[in-house]
Amino acid sequence: MSGRHPALLRAQAFASRFGLQIPVLMAPMAGASPVALAKAVAQAGGMGALGALLMEPAAFEAWVTRYRAEGGGPLQINLWVPDPPPRRDAAHETALRDFLGRHGPSVPADAGDAPLQDFHAQCQALLAVRPTAVSSIMGLLPPAFVAQLKAAGIAWFATVTTVAEARAAEAAGADVIVAQGAEAGGHRGAFEAEVARDQAVGLFALLPQVVDAVQVPVVATGGVADARGVAAALLLGASAVQPGTALLRTPEAALNPAWAQGLVAATPEGTRLTRAFSGRWGRALATAYVQAAAAPGAPEPAPYPVQRGLTAAMRETAAAAHDLQHLQAWAGQAAALAPALPAGEVVRGLWAGACELLG
Template identity: 60%
Template sequence: MDASARERAAGFARRFGLAMPVLLAPMAGACPVPLSAALANAGSMGAMGAVLSRPEEIGEWMARFREASGGPAQVNLWLPDAPPRRDAAAEATMRAFLGQWGPEVPAQAGDATPADFDAQFDALIAARPAVASTIMGVLAPAQVARLKAAGIAWFACATTLEEARSAEAAGADAVVAQGFEAGGHRGAFDPRAADRQLVGLFSLLPRLVDHLSVPVIAAGGIADGRGIAAALMLGASAVQIGTAFLRTPEAALPSAWADVLATAEPEDTAPTRGFSGRLGRGLATPYVRALAESGVAPAPYPVQRGLTAAMRAQAVRENRIDGMQAWAGQSAWMAPSRPAAEALHEWWNHAQALLP
């Protein structure tokens, strides 16, 4: 690691009150306060994936986090999509397919609506996390101004250079480079383009670093000290890790999901629209594979999310991987089943040992 890279990583850590430039990825439903607090207390940054959270839940999460940690945290929101185009016949076909994997799906299940973004944003401002992070687009100028007035930094996720430049121009304090290895939803600004923008992190990262003046945070497939060191060598100021923390006791994942992560080969994950209508990478479960082979087209977001809600809930209740929304990145097999802070320190120590 050359001097400039050391300075870049150290400068990022100082700016955001970190002991190391390694962040927890905000994973909706998989970032409980105990996980975030354990990592923040160990020198990282906590994270809340608030895509479906009610405004009051954002404030409650931050209050519980502050009771457990004096460290920083980010709250992640989705920029809203345009209203979906509904297709009653296609939805009926999907409901019939889903009935093979869970409870019968009523027609009204597709009436799901996205969260009230403006109300969520107001709640975020009131909760005052260290960082507001976004996915699926950029904030409006008035929203950026409100963040700056509140002393809240903004991290924007990007999957292409064009998206990253848009985020920088809009006032982002840092850009998260999301490689196609990453688990969970793709951050593509245009949902229709997500399938065409599956660029690997080690191609995307230097492309962004070479053209942006703001720090770039590397995300996707990083799960140990080797990945951290490699990302920093390629110009990242920090890394963001999600899947590799999912088997820690603090994550409290359903055992069916956690157990499969331990044996999942990189090719055992796949991009799918089958859970929400938005493209995301998860374990290639029996449901994911069957849907891909069926020719049945998922409904757009958030209609598909509503249609699959009963199936997903039943799978969690029964601890069954079949219909579970089991997001996972391509390095899932590396996820350790030990305390999060212990893994974090081991990775960072290893990364430093690998660097000149």
């Protein structure tokens, strides 16, 4: 690893601290973190990741066992900090079920009762599998769990979307701050669901101000998809980068082909923040369904996770039919830069290119 430029030295220090050769972290992506992808990133010298939101403990324990058996290296496992319980509105949910029934199969009456995983049980299981890092999104980890992580020598990577959230995460004991710019694909990690769209800050403004606000290392995520992005993030003060969408066209990601094709054709403005899939703001391709859900007269999406339950039938049917217009096609604003190359090559290329640019 070259160490001439101060930004490269900083990245090198971060990499050594976490047992990496390359300061590139796979972004944790719930529903899009196959073992093959995480393993390829780690074997290239970066850090693998698992987005464990939707998994019960036995499922992610099995995932980790396979990852390790196949030679995976340093690993981040990610959990969502639960929001307060959603407010239910039966009449509004009926209107939503009618609306969604026009975009997919009819929606069962109990579809909004989507169960969440038991967060406490997930946390305890994470301690048992001992990843390199536990990462959080949508809020702060409970203090008792943070103490258990520290006692176990597991780092806490806290995802933030504002400077205030970064300060709060550092004060709560985060070892690393993951600054998520508004360009990012997938859900925005705002601690409060209601402000996630209004407080959408781009990475170029967010990153240096987070770096100035905290003492701990900062990882840049959101729109980082080629070597120029990696070099820029390091110059703005990041210690590492965490690409998500940039890895989705790799063969290891094994993405639904309709979604992968949608990424190739995406323009930055062809993605939009939407609550239409889950009830939480996230960035997706502006497909027919996403646009219809934002059109005047369309019913407001229900809160998370009710909306996720209501849209399950449509999402699953569309995924099986390779129907891009109705499947859940998360995408960052740099989607079109995502290369269709093996993940190891992508990771090595990002780093080699950034080193060259930074001399």
